[in-house]
Amino acid sequence: MILVVDDEAHIVRVVAFKLRSAGFEVIEAFDGEEAWDRLEESRVDLVLTDRQMPILDGIELARRIASNPRTTNLPVIMLTARGFRLTPSELSDAGIVEMIDKPFSPRGLVERIEEVLADRNAGEAAA
Amino acid sequence: MSTPATDMNEAIDMIMAGEVECIGASWISVLDGSPRWPGIEGSIANWRQRLLVESKPIRNELEQRVEEIVSGQGRTVELMPGIWAVGSTHVENHQEHSGIALLVSGELLEHGSLSMLCNAAMLDETLVRNLADSIDFPDGGSIPAMAELVRRLHRGAVERIRSRDAQISVDRRLSDSYEELHLLNSLIDGLVLGGDTEEFLRKACDELAATAGYRWIALLVDSTGSSILGDNVLHGDEVPTRGELRRIADLSGGAVATSIDTRTHGEVGVAAIRGGGRSLGTLVAGGRPGEPIGSVELTLLASAAGHVGVFLRNAMLYADLDSMFLGTLQSMVAAIDAKDPYTRGHSQRVAVLSRDLAASIGLPDAFVRNAHLAGLVHDIGKIGVPESVLCKAGRLDEEEFALIRQHPQTGYRILKDIPQIRDLLPGVLCHHEAWNGSGYPAGLSGEEIPLLARIVAICDSFDAMSSSRTYRKALPREEVFEEIRSCADRLYDPRIVPVFLDMDFTEYDRLLERDAPISAVGAVERIEVDRDGDSPRRAA
Structure with a gap:
């Protein structure tokens, strides 16, 4: 199950549509705080979140996920405006596996999510 | 692109089958005027469905009257005592969906029709009667109300499915426009004037x-486009051969974007690359086995082709401008070289050396290009020195020296108003400055002398010593090296000298041989006096 978080409803709609078409289950949230509530209710395999959001932004959400033992291994992919960069250590501290620039290719995004999940599964199988 | 109509009809029929079953009826979809009989699982529990759907008498009756029933719009038709048919047709988004509900009323049990139908559907009548006894069948009077309910259920199902389809179609379009937006955005990033052509095209292919x-993309260049792009660009795996690609491109007839079904490579997309009103090439893409190329894929291909066209056109204009500019500089330089046959090709050779030296030091491409141009024009100020002085074979007097020593400033003045070459000016003005401050015109020393000028200076001296002059013969390479080595610290930047001595002089030697004066042997040997007056070996 994939949690899609963005305060822009059309982004959530497109991403959710593409992911559902690719056979994923999707739950939606429109800010970081709502996303955190969803995470407590459901078993999520990956979080796709926007960076800039009201109430709780994407980076804070990612840090909260990384620092909570229950969710610490949850991979986070972050959508961000072009030109915004974090250092590799900031990325790994927040458990962000990848930053993807907007405007993104929905098709490319779904492929990337499939790869990240396949890597995770391979890693868990090996462990 | 939306869900195919057949899928939607099936979805509506599935909803109807479920909903009418709840009121003890069966749903028969009608397509192109004929009923589609559903398959019923052969259990006795489904006796009512089997009775309605699988018995010949009902089937025959319905098939004969299907048109009348469907067009009746909710009017009930009693096919036989206790068996009712109600037709329903709804149109939504110009698409029609029709079906018939078969209903049962209590009259079925009172007349002989039940035993006839049981026989026809191969059901045990006693068993059916037992099961039917526990059911409270509606009487014939309530059938019109049920028919109305069926019509409403049908309308609801059609609206739900069609609006779901419309929503999916909006989502799909939204998603497609994101793809295009992303592609255009990535391509626009690459549309920097003078940017690297191959890199732009590789990126365009990647993004597309x-x-x-697409699994493979080929960019075929026409003769016009080939001035910028030496060869076709092939990207991805299992790209068709050049011959096949050419044939595919020819088949498209220069269309903006079209898809062509090839026998060997499946469906491929083809888009014309145009720029400045001319055809520059063709973009061919494919490798989507089993997947047709739809309008989205073609739109993306056409967008990419459009951007590639703009890029190639810009690159061509830029190259034209660049070659015109270089041509102008070269003619100016040729005019000075023509004044003195002994310095023929000197500027060209210093240009090549300066370029190679800048590259060997590891300076960026833009600097290397400037070093080349600065080498080319460094002596342009000599245009202001009279030929009698420039080509004089004998000793120069004080006044004549002064004239020669003005050439860096003259060159600077000639070039300073051309904004495109502002960066070269230090190389022209300061190429006779010396590391120890003994040079001219300003007497700068060390790092005060711009790097470009330090590079040109060493190349200038090297060529002067390596070629024959009016006043002396060329020196052998080893002697020239020794001279330069001994003047590091005094005349040249000591850090650059070893890099220079380590360079490959093959291209330089070829130029030197080409430009060698016919009668170099006749030159007067007079190494001890220098034309520029400040050091024994510094020649102009």
Whole structure:
């Protein structure tokens, strides 16, 4: 199950549509705080979140996920405006596996999510 | 692109089958005027469905009267005592969906029709009667109300499915426009004037492959486009051969974007690359086995082709401008070289050396290019020195020296108003400055002398010593090296000298041989006096 978080409803709609078409289950949230509530209710395999959001932004959400033992291994992919960069250590501290620039290719995004999940599964199988 | 109509009809029929079953009826979809009989699982529990759907008498009756029933719009038709048919047709988004509900009323049990139908559907009548006894069948009077309910259920199902389809179609379009937006955005990033052509095209192919799902992309250049792009660009795996690609491109007839079904490579997309009103080439993409190329893939291909066209056109204009500019500089330089046959080709050779030296030091491409141009024009100020002085074989007097020593400033003045070459000016003005401050015109020393000028200075001296002059013969390479080595610290930047001595002089030697004066042997040997007056070996 994939949690899609963005305060822009059309982004959530497109991403959710593409992911559902690719056979994923999707739950939606429109800010970081709502996303955190969803995470407590459901078993999520990956979080796709926007960076800039009201109430709780994407980076804070990612840090909260990384620092909570229950969710610490949850991979986070972050959508961000072009030109915004974090250092590799900031990325790994927040458990962000990848930053993807907007405007993104929905098709490319779904492929990337499939790869990240396949890597995770391979890693868990090996462990 | 939306869900195919057949899928939607099936979805509506599935909803109807479930909903009318709840009121003890059966749903028969009608397509192109004929009923589609559903398959019923052969259990006795389904006796009512089997009775309605699988018995010949009902089937025959219905098939004969299907048109009348469907067009009746909710009017009930009693096919036989206790068996009712109600037709329903709804139109939504110009698409029609029809079906018939078969209903049962209590009269079925009172007349002989039940035993006839049981026989026809191969059901045990006693068993059916036992099961039917426990059911409270509606009487014939309430059938019109049930018919109305069926019509409403049908309308609801059609609206739900069609609006779901419309929503999916909006989502799909939204998603497709994101793909295009992403592609255009990536391509626009690459449309920097003078940017690297190959890199732009590689990126364009990468992005197009990723967004539209093409496995291979080929960019075929026409003769006009080939001035910028030496060869076709092939990207991805299992690209067809050049001959095949050419044939595919020819088949498209220069269309903006079209898909062509090839026998060997499946469906491929073809888009014309145009720029400045001329055809520059063709973009061919494919490798989506089993997947047709739809309008989205073609739109993306056409967008990419459009951007590639703009890029190639810009690159061509830029190259034209660049070659015109270089040509102008070269003619100016040729005019000075023509004044003195002994310095023929000197500027060209210093240009090549300066370029190679800048590259060997590891300076960026833009600097290397400037070093080349600065080498080319460094002596342009000599245009202001009279030929009698420039070509004089004998000793120069004080006044004549002064004239020669003005050439860096003269060159600077000639070039300073051309904004495109502002960066070269230090190389022209300061190429006779010396590391120890003994040079001219300003007497700068060390790092005060711009790097470009330090590079040109060493190359200038090297060529002067390596070629024959009016006043002396060329020196052998080893002697020239020794001279330069001994003047590091005094005349040249000591850090650059070893890099220079380590360079490959093959191209330089070829130029030197080409430009060698016919009668170099006749030159007067007079190494001890220098034309520029400040050091024994510094020649102009």
